[in-house]
Amino acid sequence: MTPKKKDDKAKAPEAGPAPAKAVKDADDLSADFAKFTKDMYVRQLELFSQWNGLIAGNMPSPEESTVLSNIVMEHVKDSTAKFEEFMTKNAKPGPELVENQRRLMLDFIDNYNEMLKEIMATSQFTSMVGQALSRGLENQRNYEKARDSMAGQLGFPSKSDIRELHESIHFMNKRLDEIERLVRKALREE
Amino acid sequence: MATDPKQNVPTNADLRKLMQIQYAMFDELTKNQMKALKGIKLIIDPPNVEVGTTRSEEVFSKNRMRLLHYLPTTDVKYKIPLLFVYAVINRPYILDLQPDKSVVKKFVDAGFDVYMIDWGYPSIGDEHIGTTEYIEYYIDSAVKHIQERTGSKKISMLGYCIGGYFTTIYSAVHPERVANLMVMAAPLYFDIDHGLLHIWTKDKNFDPQKVVDVFGSAPADFLNGGFAMLDPLPNTIMKYYGLFQGLDNDEFVMNFLRMEKWIKDGIAIPGKFYAEFIKGGYQENRLFNGKLAVADRIVNLSNIDMPVLIIVGASDHLVPMASTKPLYERVSSKVKEIIEYPTGHIGLSVSGRSHKEVWPRAVNWLAKNTLTEQGQAKAPRPKKR
Numbered sequence: 001m002t003p004k005k006k007d008d009k010a011k012a013p014e015a016g017p018a019p020a021k022a023v024k025d026a027d028d029l030s031a032d033f034a035k036f037t038k039d040m041y042v043r044q045l046e047l048f049s050q051w052n053g054l055i056a057g058n059m060p061s062p063e064e065s066t067v068l069s070n071i072v073m074e075h076v077k078d079s080t081a082k083f084e085e086f087m088t089k090n091a092k093p094g095p096e097l098v099e100n101q102r103r104l105m106l107d108f109i110d111n112y113n114e115m116l117k118e119i120m121a122t123s124q125f126t127s128m129v130g131q132a133l134s135r136g137l138e139n140q141r142n143y144e145k146a147r148d149s150m151a152g153q154l155g156f157p158s159k160s161d162i163r164e165l166h167e168s169i170h171f172m173n174k175r176l177d178e179i180e181r182l183v184r185k186a187l188r189e190e
Numbered sequence: 191m192a193t194d195p196k197q198n199v200p201t202n203a204d205l206r207k208l209m210q211i212q213y214a215m216f217d218e219l220t221k222n223q224m225k226a227l228k229g230i231k232l233i234i235d236p237p238n239v240e241v242g243t244t245r246s247e248e249v250f251s252k253n254r255m256r257l258l259h260y261l262p263t264t265d266v267k268y269k270i271p272l273l274f275v276y277a278v279i280n281r282p283y284i285l286d287l288q289p290d291k292s293v294v295k296k297f298v299d300a301g302f303d304v305y306m307i308d309w310g311y312p313s314i315g316d317e318h319i320g321t322t323e324y325i326e327y328y329i330d331s332a333v334k335h336i337q338e339r340t341g342s343k344k345i346s347m348l349g350y351c352i353g354g355y356f357t358t359i360y361s362a363v364h365p366e367r368v369a370n371l372m373v374m375a376a377p378l379y380f381d382i383d384h385g386l387l388h389i390w391t392k393d394k395n396f397d398p399q400k401v402v403d404v405f406g407s408a409p410a411d412f413l414n415g416g417f418a419m420l421d422p423l424p425n426t427i428m429k430y431y432g433l434f435q436g437l438d439n440d441e442f443v444m445n446f447l448r449m450e451k452w453i454k455d456g457i458a459i460p461g462k463f464y465a466e467f468i469k470g471g472y473q474e475n476r477l478f479n480g481k482l483a484v485a486d487r488i489v490n491l492s493n494i495d496m497p498v499l500i501i502v503g504a505s506d507h508l509v510p511m512a513s514t515k516p517l518y519e520r521v522s523s524k525v526k527e528i529i530e531y532p533t534g535h536i537g538l539s540v541s542g543r544s545h546k547e548v549w550p551r552a553v554n555w556l557a558k559n560t561l562t563e564q565g566q567a568k569a570p571r572p573k574k575r
Contacts, residue, residue, distance in 0.1 A: 130395025
């Protein structure tokens with residue numbers, strides 16, 4: 001044991017009230033982290049549900065909400081466990097702290113990514129994206145029709161006219177290839 | 191941090207630890223500043239990256255399709271030529287990204303006579319191209335050209351991704367023209383419930399024809415957006431974090447830029463084929479259900495009787511290996527093999543480990559079976575009784 005220095009001894013108070021906590025202990029921080037993670041994931045879920053409501057016109061059923069909430073809670077649990085592990089094992093002062101913090105961040109991002117992937121694999125998500133895409137394409141289709149109609153009125157070829165033309169050229173090219181092949185064959189046979 | 195319990199004042203030992211942390215943080219900060227400077231320089235003055243450097247010449251073309259012939263780097267040891275058929279998504283130089291990670295170069299250096307189909311950049315004039323056109327017009331024209339040019343009655347084929355879908359169909363429709371078939375990460379079997387692409391495209395609300403009706407084709411940005419979502423954070427934010435971490439390593443940066451060039455060099459899928467592939471493939475699994483027709487003929491996978499090599503990546507997000515491996519059971523080939531390797535869809539063609547462990551095996555497999563086929567071709571026919 002190293003002997004206590006004089007200065008340390010001189011500053012020691014004789015008695016008095018217990019000092020206030022300067023920093024939060026590991027348990028408090030873990031609880032804060034869990035709250036932060038949960039808030040973040042739940043907000044993502046709320047955003048997803050609202051988006052779904054706006055675009056697809058329906059909100060998740062209670063059963064679907066439970067499925068999605070369970071995915072979120074599972075990942076909150078995982079992230080919190082990693083954070084607790086960090087606080088108890090890896091958050092010790094020292095040069096390796098920076099590397100440990102980086103690893104914690106990467107674990108957190110990985111967990112978040114997995115959560116997004118699991119949500120995107122749900123029928124609720126696929127249905128919502130399918131409906132949103134369908135509505136978007138219908139709107140775009142109407143716009144294309146109006147544009148083609150206007151082009152026609154102005155005497156310009158529409159996209160479908162150009163497509164037809166290309167298809168005819170392609171068909172003629174194929175016929176030409178076939179004729180060339182037959183001519184070559186006939187010449188060889190002669 | 192430990193403090194004197196009576197005073198709540200840091201001890202000298204605490205201060206030393208604090209200084210160590212500060213030093214580590216300062217060190218990290220300095221390193222990051224240096225990296226940031228390199229990153230800024232990279233954005234302002236990006237280096238020119240070369241891709242597809244194996245020497246080749248265009249020997250045939252049909253509309254936008256070009257047939258490339260790779261110039262030999264050694265004596266051609268195998269008379270049966272090898273044709274690479276790449277997907278209709280992105281560009282084929284992923285198979286020849288850089289000299290030390292080039293699948294093409296591996297086969298050229300081993301003494302194969304190598305050809306590659308480059309589909310070019312489709313435009314409004316190609317929107318009517320469907321499966322039959324690809325198989326019976328474009329691929330068949332390329333095969334016939336190679337046959338005429340080399341005098342070989344058969345050719346070997348290597349198809350990657352949708353190119354593997356094409357070569358599988360071609361081999362089933364024209365087995366007499368194919369000596370060996372290699373398929374790599376090919377979407378063939380679609381009745382699986384995992385893989386986000388399989389889940390998304392099966393939804394009843396997703397109608398590929400609507401995409402085609404509006405755009406005429408499936409635009410590259412639309413496709414790339416979907417691919418990025420398959421692994422959202424690694425494909426977006428985290429890849430740039432990875433770049434930042436590796437900015438000190440020039441080779442890493444150049445590899446990153448080559449990959450970025452390829453990813454950004456997307457092409458649209460012609461509308462007719464896109465709708466046929468999503469509906470007939472992902473939604474109805476027609477190839478394996480015996481319902482896929484090419485030029486009014488049903489494609490029968492059991493017609494495939496030549497040696498078959500199936501190459502799959504165990505962590506392929508884009509084409510899960512369960513979508514490729516079932517081919518093994520459906521072909522009637524006597525010689526067939528699966529190489530399953532722990533990498534992703536693109537890793538199969540560009541990862542350093544794949545080039546050490548997968549491609550030498552594939553080259554040896556093809557060499558062995560090509561020599562067998564050549565031997566059979568030379569062997570005198572048995573006399574008729």
